[in-house]
Amino acid sequence: MTDISQSAAVPGTAPQRPAATLSARLARWLPRLVMAPSFLVVLIGVYLFIAWTLWISLSSSAMLPRYDFVGLEQYVRLWNTPRWHTAVINLFLFTGLFLGVTIALGLLMAILLDQNIRAEGVLRTVYLYPMALSFIVTGTAWKWVLNPELGVEKVVQSWGWDTFAFDWITRPETAIYCVVIAAVWQSTGFAMAIFLAGLRGIDSSIIKAAQIEGASLPRIYASIIVPLLRPAFLSVIVLLSYISIKSFDLVLALTNAGPGGSTEMPSTFMFAYTFQRNQMGVGAASAIMMLMTVAAIIIPYLYSELREDTHGH
Amino acid sequence: MATLDINRVRKAYGNLEVLKEVNISVGDGEFLVLLGPSGCGKSTLLNIIAGLEDITGGEVLIGNRVVNDLPPKDRDIAMVFQSYALYPTMTVRQNIEFGMKIRGIPAEERAKATNAAAEMLQMTGLLDRKPSQLSGGQRQRVAMGRAIVRHPDLFLFDEPLSNLDAKLRVDMRTEIKRLHQRLGTTIVYVTHDQIEAMTLATKVAVMKGGVVQHFGPPQEVYDRPANTYVARFVGSPAMNIIPGRLLASDGVPTVAFDTPQGEAVVRGVPLSAETAHRFAGRDVLVGIRPEHFGLDPCGTVPVGVDVVEPTGPDTLIVFAAGGTEVVARLEPFDAQVGRQERFSVKAEKVVLFDPATETRLD
Ligand SMILES: Nc1ncnc2c1ncn2[C@@H]1O[C@H](COP(=O)(O)OP(=O)(O)O)[C@@H](O)[C@H]1O
Ligand SMILES: [Mg+2]
Numbered sequence: 001m002t003d004i005s006q007s008a009a010v011p012g013t014a015p016q017r018p019a020a021t022l023s024a025r026l027a028r029w030l031p032r033l034v035m036a037p038s039f040l041v042v043l044i045g046v047y048l049f050i051a052w053t054l055w056i057s058l059s060s061s062a063m064l065p066r067y068d069f070v071g072l073e074q075y076v077r078l079w080n081t082p083r084w085h086t087a088v089i090n091l092f093l094f095t096g097l098f099l100g101v102t103i104a105l106g107l108l109m110a111i112l113l114d115q116n117i118r119a120e121g122v123l124r125t126v127y128l129y130p131m132a133l134s135f136i137v138t139g140t141a142w143k144w145v146l147n148p149e150l151g152v153e154k155v156v157q158s159w160g161w162d163t164f165a166f167d168w169i170t171r172p173e174t175a176i177y178c179v180v181i182a183a184v185w186q187s188t189g190f191a192m193a194i195f196l197a198g199l200r201g202i203d204s205s206i207i208k209a210a211q212i213e214g215a216s217l218p219r220i221y222a223s224i225i226v227p228l229l230r231p232a233f234l235s236v237i238v239l240l241s242y243i244s245i246k247s248f249d250l251v252l253a254l255t256n257a258g259p260g261g262s263t264e265m266p267s268t269f270m271f272a273y274t275f276q277r278n279q280m281g282v283g284a285a286s287a288i289m290m291l292m293t294v295a296a297i298i299i300p301y302l303y304s305e306l307r308e309d310t311h312g313h
Numbered sequence: 314m315a316t317l318d319i320n321r322v323r324k325a326y327g328n329l330e331v332l333k334e335v336n337i338s339v340g341d342g343e344f345l346v347l348l349g350p351s352g353c354g355k356s357t358l359l360n361i362i363a364g365l366e367d368i369t370g371g372e373v374l375i376g377n378r379v380v381n382d383l384p385p386k387d388r389d390i391a392m393v394f395q396s397y398a399l400y401p402t403m404t405v406r407q408n409i410e411f412g413m414k415i416r417g418i419p420a421e422e423r424a425k426a427t428n429a430a431a432e433m434l435q436m437t438g439l440l441d442r443k444p445s446q447l448s449g450g451q452r453q454r455v456a457m458g459r460a461i462v463r464h465p466d467l468f469l470f471d472e473p474l475s476n477l478d479a480k481l482r483v484d485m486r487t488e489i490k491r492l493h494q495r496l497g498t499t500i501v502y503v504t505h506d507q508i509e510a511m512t513l514a515t516k517v518a519v520m521k522g523g524v525v526q527h528f529g530p531p532q533e534v535y536d537r538p539a540n541t542y543v544a545r546f547v548g549s550p551a552m553n554i555i556p557g558r559l560l561a562s563d564g565v566p567t568v569a570f571d572t573p574q575g576e577a578v579v580r581g582v583p584l585s586a587e588t589a590h591r592f593a594g595r596d597v598l599v600g601i602r603p604e605h606f607g608l609d610p611c612g613t614v615p616v617g618v619d620v621v622e623p624t625g626p627d628t629l630i631v632f633a634a635g636g637t638e639v640v641a642r643l644e645p646f647d648a649q650v651g652r653q654e655r656f657s658v659k660a661e662k663v664v665l666f667d668p669a670t671e672t673r674l675d
Contacts, residue, residue, distance in 0.1 A: 041414075203396050203398060204399045205394040205395075205396050205398040206399075206400060206401075208360075208363075208365050208385075208392070208394070208398065209392065209394060209398040209400075210400070210411070211365065211384075211385050211386065211411030212363060212364075212365070212385045212386060212390060212391065212392050212462070213386065213411060213415055214386030214412065214415045214416060215415050217413075219415065223400075223411070224400050224402070224403075227402040228401060228402055230402075306564075
């Protein structure tokens with residue numbers, strides 16, 4: 001009824017109408033059709049398996065999944081496992097050191113590179129290159145470098161300093177620092193690149209103004225430039241935290257969680273318990289613990305980012 | 314407060330000469346405007362005065378003291394930038410107090426100075442805001458407040474108004490002029506806007522390609538421009554430069570140029586006897602400002618009206634003369650396109666230029 005009266009009121013639009021609705025319908029459905037497969041894959045591959053893992057963590061599954069319900073029993077067992085305690089302590093130690101050192105070095109390098117030095121392009125590529133390597137490669141390479149029989153210790157001793165010792169990787173109380181060294185080496189260039197981009201976005205007349213007011217260079221950086229890098233800091237912290245929580249391959253390649261389980265991390269723990277030690281329920285519980293930790297970091301970050309977006313900044 | 318002397322200053326970036334032998338000298342309390350098109354080296358010169366760029370050759374003296382090797386903070390200057398250069402993470406108050414804090418001024422004194430500056434610039438209500446919450450004009454005020462509390466010997470402004478809209482620009486221009494009258498501090502001000510230069514300056518340096526074309530008081534620059542470049546750059550509509558000739562002298566220097574309606578003759582142009590003798594019978598460029606034409610039935614310039622542009626207070630008439638377009642600014646009258654009129658010229662205001670060098674003939 002309304003259709004007829006409308007097309008009568010606007011003659012000339014009526015004949016084009018079927019074609020227009022067809023293409024309009026196509027335009028509306030095409031994006032959905034294209035997105036559908038990836039949406040499905042994400043739905044199944046991520047969210048379905050999160051749900052499944054959650055279920056397993058609440059069941060009595062051991063070697064094979066068992067779909068019963070035992071409440072938080074697996075979580076109690078998890079938190080009574082000394083090896084999990086080591087993993088959690090290592091995670092905090094590793095994350096703290098890894099973030100602190102990577103951010104400090106990355107910021108320092110970005111500031112130095114920002115002083116208009118020659119060959120900046122080459123240096124930037126050199127520093128960024130490790131990021132392109134897989135953690136497996138990094139881990140393997142550093143395993144050799146840190147190995148007392150093959151690497152640094154051997155080389156320095158062959159130069160004539162016989163008593164030189166650098167055997168951290170073989171000692172349980174220091175092996176975790178070797179993981180930190182390798183991870184820092186891999187990620188510093190990335191942190192530097194983000195900080196450098198932030199520095200390049202700063203209006204140079206702001207720095208000139210501060211210079212004229214008599215601020216020293218360190219003061220200018222501390223009071224003006226570093227506060228301006230807040231968004232860069234946020235990005236680096238979130239991304240590095242995420243890297244450190246899932247730092248599975250690096251530990252596996254470098255120390256294989258050894259010596260004596262001293263470099264166990266939640267990720268290696270989860271892998272070992274789920275697939276090697278036939279304690280699938282405990283493994284699933286540890287996976288859920290990791291998920292919650294990541295969520296605790298990512299959700300506030302996303303929230304603050306989205307809030308700034310709606311404020312129009 | 315201080316004098317400023319720029320002696321044979323040169324600046325090169327590699328092989329690119331940006332400033333070539335710049336000489337400028339202004340007394341205490343003067344308002345120097347560096348005027349020129351984009352890329353002529355104005356900001357470079359200002360940055361050299363500030364100490365933000367090092368100098369390739371020559372000397373800069375502030376208050377009779379050579380400052381070539383002094384860092385910016387020891388030159389006793391304050392600078393206002395085109396982009397305002399406010400510290401984005403600090404409030405307005407922190408922005409203004411930052412420099413004083415660095416100089417170790419106690420908190421009470423800082424607050425007093427900040428409040429005084431805020432009152433002077435009418436921004437007391439803005440002190441707790443961040444720069445991102447301010448409009449362009451308000452940011453400009455903050456930048457000026459930050460400069461004022463320094464009590465410098467020399468204020469430097471780099472195109473401070475060019476990011477503002479037209480109306481605000483006029484208001485802020487007045488404000489800067491008032492500031493200068495009130496503080497009496499020597500100011501160096503960079504702009505590409507000749508009206509800003511004319512309204513603010515006590516001395517103007519017109520620059521082009523790293524060379525000062527004319528340095529003098531604004532009225533002199535306007536009345537007796539050193540060359541055709543300056544003549545065309547200062548004034549709107551620009552000075553008419555009409556190819557003509559100097560007639561054989563009978564004691565009163567007289568120029569003539571052609572219009573499609575006949576020969577125009579202007580008697581009694583300012584020219585020394587010596588130059589008049591040297592150029593007698595030769596081609597010259599005749600410079601006449603639009604407002605120096607007048608409607609006059611007995612005038613010596615016959616014109617055919619090509620275009621009529623009423624602006625309100627006056628009417629612009631475009632006509633042909635000496636093979637170029639000429640603009641006259643006249644009191645409003647019943648102008649008709651295509652009609653013939655006769656104009657007179659204020660002969661004593663005419664400026665002659667050498668066609669070969671385009672420099673002024675005296
Ligand atoms: N750091 C630099 N390196 C090379 N050339 C520069 C540099 N800074 C300015 N220039 C050049 O110097 C000239 C004058 O620049 P500037 O003083 O900024 O001009 P203005 O302020 O009059 O627009 C321009 O041609 C510009 O390209
Ligand atoms: Mg400039």
